[in-house]
Amino acid sequence: MRRIKHFAAALALLLVPIAPASAVTQSALSPDWVGSWAVAVTPPGTSGISATGVTDTTLRQVAHLSVGGPELRLRLSNAYGTAPLVVGKVTVTPRGDDLAGTPTVDPAPLVPVSFGGRTAVTIPVGAEWISDPVRITVPDDTDLVISTYFPGTTGKLTQHPAGYATGFSAAGDQTSGGGSEYQALPGMARYIIEGVDVKSRVGGSVVLFGDSITDGVVSPIDQNLRYPDQLADRLLAEPASRELGVLNAGISGNRLLSNAGTAGDSALARFDRDVAAQTGARTVVLLEGINDIGGSLGATDPADLIAVHRQFIQRAHQAGLKVIGATLTPFEGAGYYSAEGEADRQALNQWIRTSREYDGVVDFDKAVRDPAQPSKMLPAYDVGDHLHPNADGFKAMAAAFDLKALSR
Numbered sequence: 001m002r003r004i005k006h007f008a009a010a011l012a013l014l015l016v017p018i019a020p021a022s023a024v025t026q027s028a029l030s031p032d033w034v035g036s037w038a039v040a041v042t043p044p045g046t047s048g049i050s051a052t053g054v055t056d057t058t059l060r061q062v063a064h065l066s067v068g069g070p071e072l073r074l075r076l077s078n079a080y081g082t083a084p085l086v087v088g089k090v091t092v093t094p095r096g097d098d099l100a101g102t103p104t105v106d107p108a109p110l111v112p113v114s115f116g117g118r119t120a121v122t123i124p125v126g127a128e129w130i131s132d133p134v135r136i137t138v139p140d141d142t143d144l145v146i147s148t149y150f151p152g153t154t155g156k157l158t159q160h161p162a163g164y165a166t167g168f169s170a171a172g173d174q175t176s177g178g179g180s181e182y183q184a185l186p187g188m189a190r191y192i193i194e195g196v197d198v199k200s201r202v203g204g205s206v207v208l209f210g211d212s213i214t215d216g217v218v219s220p221i222d223q224n225l226r227y228p229d230q231l232a233d234r235l236l237a238e239p240a241s242r243e244l245g246v247l248n249a250g251i252s253g254n255r256l257l258s259n260a261g262t263a264g265d266s267a268l269a270r271f272d273r274d275v276a277a278q279t280g281a282r283t284v285v286l287l288e289g290i291n292d293i294g295g296s297l298g299a300t301d302p303a304d305l306i307a308v309h310r311q312f313i314q315r316a317h318q319a320g321l322k323v324i325g326a327t328l329t330p331f332e333g334a335g336y337y338s339a340e341g342e343a344d345r346q347a348l349n350q351w352i353r354t355s356r357e358y359d360g361v362v363d364f365d366k367a368v369r370d371p372a373q374p375s376k377m378l379p380a381y382d383v384g385d386h387l388h389p390n391a392d393g394f395k396a397m398a399a400a401f402d403l404k405a406l407s408r
Contacts, residue, residue, distance in 0.1 A: 034199075034205050036065040037196040042262050059148050060103050060147045060169070064141075064144075073196075081155060083155040087149070089149040092146050094136070096143075112175075141236055163189060164221050200245070201240065202243040203241060208227075208287070232246035256288050283322040286324070293305070300341075302351070327352050327363050
């Protein structure tokens with residue numbers, strides 16, 4: 001993955017702490033489990049592998065870790081399955097950047113994963129399963145290749161629809177193979193792999209909660225240039241005591257006020273699983289509401305959106321988390337833009353900036369808007385649909401954080 005080293009000097013550090021906790025020093029930390037990578041899962045689709053499942057098949061998927069360590073464990077999900085999920089065998093191995101986008105690995109360092117001392121596990125419907133610790137050293141900022149064999153028919157598979165990383169499948173048990181038997185999967189979904197924890201001395205993890213902008217829609221595939229990825233790069237350049245694992249809990253199409261099928265449960269409905277249950281979570285950043293505003297063509301009452309934000313803040317504080325509010329980015333020119341919707345966006349952003357109900361604010365609106373036309377995204381940051389940032393726009397968003405405030 002390309003390391004992002006330089007950020008525009010014109011972008012001020014916009015995260016303003018309101019009620020900072022005391023700093024955590026490196027000497028005070030002992031190795032503990034920290035979330036290094038995660039996705040937010042959704043129900044299966046109406047077609048494709050999530051709908052049909054697989055039989056006697058190995059799936060090889062890639063998780064791009066933020067922080068590394070000498071041990072890891074996997075989090076597997078059957079949250080939306082319709083039958084108990086039998087996993088026959090799992091292996092893991094780190095992979096070099098030069099092999100990104102391929103199924104190729106060196107078979108020698110493939111390490112088996114166990115579950116209660118066994119190679120196989122059956123995950124009940126609606127449940128998550130955490131593997132035994134795996135003794136394998138994984139570096140910071142690296143791809144972890146996870147090969148999962150399903151010996152029988154799985155039924156519907158819990159998924160994350162937009163992973164922006166190539167996945168692969170092979171007939172039979174190919175968990176120990178180098179990659180020649182694998183074929184690329186259609187689409188970019190991830191299946192049953194929900195998270196990777198590592199043993200680390202870093203100060204916990206930050207959960208980035210949101211919709212397609214957090215998920216990284218239209219981000220270059222296999223390049224890990226979404227704003228959470230680029231924030232992770234910035235954090236890794238900090239002193240060790242201020243490093244954090246970075247967990248992407250974005251789902252394309254997600255909303256504050258309603259469930260949306262493969263776009264995920266509403267923000268509060270998925271809070272416990274996607275925020276509170278994340279390993280080592282200390283801080284959560286909320287960037288959400290533009291789909292409610294755009295999807296209603298301006299008919300959404302900003303007071304309803306603010307009410308959900310307030311509930312989110314309360315839930316986060318009850319879970320012992322610092323919670324950061326993120327302003328909504330411009331969307332004039334997008335397919336669901338309306339003048340009424342823009343007024344709603346401005347009203348919500350004004351509340352986020354001035355209410356002082358959040359522990360801090362990161363001003364993504366200011367970071368990516370066109371100064372000459374503030375209701376529009378700066379053209380240099382616009383992927384072309386006037387809604388989603390490109391890689392440079394994601395870079396500007398990552399640059400908007402005050403990292404010291406995040407790690408307090």
